[in-house]
Amino acid sequence: MTVKTRFAPSPTGFLHVGGARTALYSWLYARNLGGEFVLRIEDTDLERSTQEAIDAIIEGMNWLELNWEEGPYYQTKRFDRYNEVIDQLLAEDKAYKCYCSRERLDALREQQMAAGEKPRYDGKCSHGDVEHAEDAPYVIRFRNPKEGTVKFDDHVRGVIEVANSELDDLIIRRSDGTPTYNFCVVIDDWDMGITQVVRGEDHINNTPRQINIYHALGAPVPEFAHVSMILGDDGAKLSKRHGAVSVMQYRDDGYLPHALLNYLVRLGWSHGDQEIFSMEEMISLFSLKAINKSASAFNTDKLLWLNQHYMKTMPAADVAKHLQWHFDDQGINVANGPALIDLIPVMAERCHTLKELAATSRYYYEDFAEFEAGAAKKHLRPVAKEALELAGTKLAALTEWTAEAIHNAIQATADELELGMGKVGMPLRVAVTGSGQSPSLDQTILLIGQARSVERIGKAVEFVASRANS
Ligand code: GLU
Numbered sequence: 001m002t003v004k005t006r007f008a009p010s011p012t013g014f015l016h017v018g019g020a021r022t023a024l025y026s027w028l029y030a031r032n033l034g035g036e037f038v039l040r041i042e043d044t045d046l047e048r049s050t051q052e053a054i055d056a057i058i059e060g061m062n063w064l065e066l067n068w069e070e071g072p073y074y075q076t077k078r079f080d081r082y083n084e085v086i087d088q089l090l091a092e093d094k095a096y097k098c099y100c101s102r103e104r105l106d107a108l109r110e111q112q113m114a115a116g117e118k119p120r121y122d123g124k125c126s127h128g129d130v131e132h133a134e135d136a137p138y139v140i141r142f143r144n145p146k147e148g149t150v151k152f153d154d155h156v157r158g159v160i161e162v163a164n165s166e167l168d169d170l171i172i173r174r175s176d177g178t179p180t181y182n183f184c185v186v187i188d189d190w191d192m193g194i195t196q197v198v199r200g201e202d203h204i205n206n207t208p209r210q211i212n213i214y215h216a217l218g219a220p221v222p223e224f225a226h227v228s229m230i231l232g233d234d235g236a237k238l239s240k241r242h243g244a245v246s247v248m249q250y251r252d253d254g255y256l257p258h259a260l261l262n263y264l265v266r267l268g269w270s271h272g273d274q275e276i277f278s279m280e281e282m283i284s285l286f287s288l289k290a291i292n293k294s295a296s297a298f299n300t301d302k303l304l305w306l307n308q309h310y311m312k313t314m315p316a317a318d319v320a321k322h323l324q325w326h327f328d329d330q331g332i333n334v335a336n337g338p339a340l341i342d343l344i345p346v347m348a349e350r351c352h353t354l355k356e357l358a359a360t361s362r363y364y365y366e367d368f369a370e371f372e373a374g375a376a377k378k379h380l381r382p383v384a385k386e387a388l389e390l391a392g393t394k395l396a397a398l399t400e401w402t403a404e405a406i407h408n409a410i411q412a413t414a415d416e417l418e419l420g421m422g423k424v425g426m427p428l429r430v431a432v433t434g435s436g437q438s439p440s441l442d443q444t445i446l447l448i449g450q451a452r453s454v455e456r457i458g459k460a461v462e463f464v465a466s467r468a469n470s
Pocket of ligand 1: 010199
């Protein structure tokens with residue numbers, strides 16, 4: 001049988017990191033076994049589902065490059081199919097119409113709670129002889145077995161067994177005619193041939209009910225893996241309060257999709273002590289059995305570390321595709337400076353995110369209006385004038401623009417003036433970048449370019465002169 005897994009988000013918000021991790025595990029499982037992956041949008045909750053959320057989920061999946069063979073399917077387009085199965089269940093007396101009013105159900109619930117019992121439907125309408133007005137609204141309930149137990153072997157949690165006496169007759173269609181989640185999910189997973197259901201542990205209580213529906217339909221029951229929660233670094237359930245929770249926010253904050261995937265795969269799954277996984281390794285090593293039972297805490301520092309690792313080690317051309325987005329976002333025109341593939345190896349050492357890399361690289365592409373006050377005060381002093389002038393002349397005279405030639409010009413300046421390298425280097429750095437921080441000076445000047453560097457050094461000389469006169 002072909003392995004087929006799915007990701008089935010409800011489009012009530014953006015794709016959050018918990019959902020993305022579930023999607024990743026499901027996707028990896030399919031890829032590991034050469035199976036197929038389905039995307040299904042569970043939009044039966046008409047009030048809470050939005051097109052915006054659908055778009056955001058698809059955008060997030062695409063950004064993470066979690067591709068699917070089938071879908072996106074939409075549950076709202078499958079109502080005919082759900083109704084067909086509901087009719088069949090009604091005909092076979094495996095489901096029944098329930099006319100109980102909200103008032104009755106509320107009163108029943110209160111009574112049961114007051115008596116210390118678990119609230120559950122009492123089966124009043126299950127015998128089919130209830131009186132009701134001709135046009136009284138009704139829901140459809142699934143006739144849950146009364147005897148025995150439901151049992152399944154969860155890939156993460158092990159064997160789970162629930163007595164049917166614990167489960168009441170579930171509503172499978174509301175009085176407005178819309179089918180409910182627990183029913184649709186079964187029909188979909190059956191129709192779509194899903195062999196393994198990987199989902200959040202918040203659904204674990206639904207599974208026994210769903211298994212009873214599979215049995216009633218004579219449908220094969222898929223395997224299940226319920227993945228634990230993600231917590232914030234303070235131990236509370238991950239929420240907006242902890243910063244970014246939307247996958248696209250991670251794009252905006254400057255993370256590489258691969259870094260986020262690598263981070264998410266380790267958040268609840270392990271392979272020995274290994275922390276860094278290429279996509280190929282993730283796919284070949286992934287197994288549901290190695291997923292942790294306990295909740296995992298989000299750790300932004302580790303994500304930052306992984307992100308920098310990938311910025312430094314991935315082919316620069318691949319990083320450049322993502323970096324370009326940040327240049328556009330920050331309004332920096334790449335055409336006005338070095339190619340991103342040349343910039344990345346120089347700057348990735350110093351930054352943890354692409355956003356930071358773009359923001360701290362502006363001086364390669366644009367002239368700055370002013371030198372940073374502190375750096376200028378410290379390094380653009382009258383004593384630096386001679387060094388700046390001589391270095392400017394030597395750099396202007398270079399016929400070969402290489403890091404080595406630049407280095408030699410700076411060294412020669414220091415030697416001729418009998419100054420330490422720092423006395424030449426720091427004023428030069430402030431002159432060409434506007435600040436006191438940059439990668440190695442020869443690399444920086446190389447990327448800024450000859451004409452632009454020489455012009456900036458000229459401006460710094462003027463600045464020093466005006467300062468001396470004031
Ligand atoms: N639509 C459900 C959710 O977003 C997932 C259902 C499932 O995976 O079975 O929580």
